[in-house]
Amino acid sequence: MRLLGVVLAAIALLAVVGLVQAADKEVTLKGKITCARCELKKEKACATVIVVKEGGKEVVYYFDAASHKKHHGEICKEGKEGEVTGVVSEEGGKHVVKVSKVSFK
Numbered sequence: 001m002r003l004l005g006v007v008l009a010a011i012a013l014l015a016v017v018g019l020v021q022a023a024d025k026e027v028t029l030k031g032k033i034t035c036a037r038c039e040l041k042k043e044k045a046c047a048t049v050i051v052v053k054e055g056g057k058e059v060v061y062y063f064d065a066a067s068h069k070k071h072h073g074e075i076c077k078e079g080k081e082g083e084v085t086g087v088v089s090e091e092g093g094k095h096v097v098k099v100s101k102v103s104f105k
Contacts, residue, residue, distance in 0.1 A: 026087055026100060029061055034079025048072045050084045067099035081105040
């Protein structure tokens with residue numbers, strides 16, 4: 001019985017480690033990079049986002065703070081099609097991408 005408990009605990013630990021590693025995987029998002037305030041009217045302050053079509057609907061991914069500062073000037077008044085590579089997480093009910101690469105079309 002004790003052995004079964006140890007085996008189950010080990011399996012649970014491996015599952016958690018696997019989820020953490022999967023969460024840190026970089027993905028590439030393709031869509032329109034734009035301002036959540038100026039173009040989308042979703043925020044009170046400017047925020048750099050990429051709008052991606054997933055499963056027939058639009059999903060908004062917010063850039064992390066450092067990436068927002070770096071790339072916002074290029075898209076504030078007019079969005080551009082492009083690709084963003086980075087690690088996606090969820091913060092406060094919003095999809096957030098920690099950007100490692102941005103390219104515009």
